[in-house]
Amino acid sequence: MSEPLFYNDEFLRGILAGVRSIAMVGASPKWNRPSYFAMKYLQEKGYRVIPVNPRAAGQDILGETCCATLAEVPDPIDMVDIFRASDAAGETVDEAIALKDSKRIGVIWMQLGVRDDAAAARAEAAGLTVIMDRCPKIEYGRLHNELSWGGFNTGIITSRRRRTRIA
Amino acid sequence: MTKDRKERFGFETRMIHAGTQPEPITGARQTPIYQNTSYVFHDTDHAASLFNLQTFGFIYSRLTNPTVAALEERIASLEGGRGATACASGHAAQILTLFPLMEPGDDFIASNRLYGGSITQFGKTFKKFDWRCSFVDVDEPENLRKALTPKTKAIFVESLANPGGVISDLEALSAVAREAGIPLIVDNTMATPYLCPAFLWGADLIVHSTTKFLSGNGTSTGGCVVDSGTFDWAGSEKFPSLAAPEPAYHGLRFAESFGDMAYTTHAHAVGLRDLGATMAPMNAFQTLLGIETLSLRMERHCANALAVARFLESHELVEWVSYAGLESSAYHDLAKKYLPKGAGSVFTFGVKGGFEMGIKVVEACELFSHLANIGDARSLILHPASTTHRQLSEDQRSAAGAGPDVIRLSIGLETLDDITRDLDRALKQATK
CATH class of the missing domain: 3.90.1150.10 (Aspartate Aminotransferase, domain 1)
Known part of the structure; x- marks a missing residue:
């Protein structure tokens, strides 16, 4: 087992506040799959999520057309979110490194349970920011106090009043 | 540095602050008592997302309530767990903690020195669910090994037993649980997380009667189940409620969809939904106050x-x-x-x-x-x-x-x- 990874809250906040478009590799059109949950949640929070999955290419997933590969995504990608098994993640990371300038990719995020330290080192050497073994939905919910609603330990302690817009 | 070790506040700070940020709309510093049953949806799509467990939020106070959730996070933080599920009493917590683990015909092992009320619940009432309990003297770990069967799903002990000054050797018991591939459940009521950090000694789940030292003034009955978040529910065939498709949620697999949050999500979305032993918001508030000291x-x-x-x-x-x-x-x-x-x-x-x-x-x-x-x-x-x-x-x-x-x-x-x-x-x- 590798050492658990630690990312501080400010680092994660900065990433989630900085990216707007996310290419979700391994997105599923099935509504009860974890990737569908994450995609729907991130859309609700204002992100544009572009699904990437060769097996669902051309299909509509939550209002977006699924692309077969990262290279086929027509628009700039701020972040690549990888919903693939750890042993397949490296391939996606290398594609993202190759496309980083043309697609303006800045961040590679591997989902909860997905980790490839060697691929992460290649991406970081290429100037990309990498997060592994985390879920952006869970981290967004944790940092915005929503995870607390389910009785989870967010690790966040503050006596500052959060600014909220009245929705 | 972009990455560093997770910040950790001290126990006393967490006892006062964990789970209770200022209420953002009004700025109220003390936790409001949300004496409220139901929560308005933005629209039908929002409602659907909530019912499908696709987003975070409140539906109905049988499942979750903001005051109760604040208490859950505070206890989870004090125990160093991933999440917690509060409920109506310590006895409710005992049913709730076993509910995601046990199927009819399954058994579990408990200390024969448990609090008498627990022995009655485990030995008599649980038989009606076709859950069997073997009571053993846990001072000798060999006794547990002998009592294990292929259908044994958990080991249940008190860190400090009520009433007799008996202490469980948690490290030795956790070794037996690991060998058997089942969770060690520790009732930490008498010790509290202040005296005994049971997760550090190998507990996988912790239960509390919050009625006792946590509330501290004899005002409010309550219970709580805390999950460490470290047990691999999908790693064996033993725990289908957590690892297999759940028909009531259209084939969703809790362990796959929620990772280390699976147990606590299940305890609310299935356990409290169907067992209904919810903690009252006023009791959660009293217990939060108690924990501050x-x-x-x-x-x-x-x-x-x-x-x-x-x-x-x-x-x-x-x-x-x-x-x-x-x-x-x-x-x-x-x-x-x-x-x-x-x-x-x-x-x-x-x-x-x-x-x-x-x-x-x-x-x-x-x-x-x-x-x-x-x-x-x-x-x-x-x-x-x-x-x-x-x-x-x-x-x-x-x-x-x-x-x-x-x-x-x-x-x-x-x-x-x-x-x-x-x-x-x-x-x-x-x-x-």
Whole structure:
């Protein structure tokens, strides 16, 4: 087992506040799959999520057309979110490194349970920011106090009043 | 540096702040009591997302409530767990903790020294669910290995047993649980997370009766299940409720969809949804208030208890004292290992003269309250054989440390001299 990874809250906040478009590799059109949950949640929070999955290419997933590969995504990608098994993640990371300038990719995020330290080192050497073994939905919910609603330990302690817009 | 070690606040800070940020709309600093059943949806799509567990939020207070959630996060934080599920009582917590693990026909192993009420629930009532419990003497880990069957789904012990000053060797028990691929469930009610960090000693799940030291003033019944988030539910075939597709959520697999949040999500979305043993928001609020002073109270509880135990040990009318904080206790070494800050404030002693004398001493007390609770700011006294442990057989009572001459004390926070004087007077009056 590798050492658990630690990312501080400010680092994660900065990433989630900085990216707007996310290419979700391994997105599923099935509504009860974890990737569908994450995609729907991130859309609700204002992100544009572009699904990437060769097996669902051309299909509509939550209002977006699924692309077969990262290279086929027509628009700039701020972040690549990888919903693939750890042993397949490296391939996606290398594609993202190759496309980083043309697609303006800045961040590679591997989902909860997905980790490839060697691929992460290649991406970081290429100037990309990498997060592994985390879920952006869970981290967004944790940092915005929503995870607390389910009785989870967010690790966040503050006596500052959060600014909220009245929705 | 973009990455570093996760920030960690100290125990006392978390006891006051964890789970309770200022309420953002009004700025209220103390946690509001959301005396409220249901929560308005933005639209049907939002409602669908909530019911499908695709987004975070409140639907109905049987499942989650903001005041109760604040308490859950606070207890999860104090125990160092991933998440917690509060419920109506400690007994509700015991059903809730086993519910995601057990199928009809399954069994689990429990200590034969558990609190008498737990023995009755596990041994009698759970049979109606076709859940079987084997009670064993857990002082010898070999006994657990012998009791294991292919259908054994958990090991259940108290870190510090009620009432008799018995301490479980958590490290040894956790080794047995690991070998068997099943979770170790630790009832941490008597020790509290302040005295015993049970997850660090290998517990996978922790249960509480929050009625006791956590609320601390005898105001509110409640229970809580805390998940460490580290057990691999999908790693074997043993836990289909967590790992297999859940028909009531259209084939969703909890372990796959929620990772280390699976157990706590299931405990709310299935456990509380269908068992319905919800904690009331007012009780959650009282318990949050109680926890704000937990460390201070536990220090005084333990100091008073040790002094009272020493006083009784040297009393001419007392036969024996069973308190793990005393050097004479067989559990003293385990107390030093697992409860270095103090051995709690609940213990038993035997009065010379047996059953009849036990009853007389209880009835002669003036300051001590004669009632069936523990962990109150007030000192409490009880004769288990005629009350809390009445449902048990004589053998079960002896095993549970509740024989005929046994008196149980829960030492409160009053002036020490007043506590010892009341006991001394009651002992002397009873022998007249």
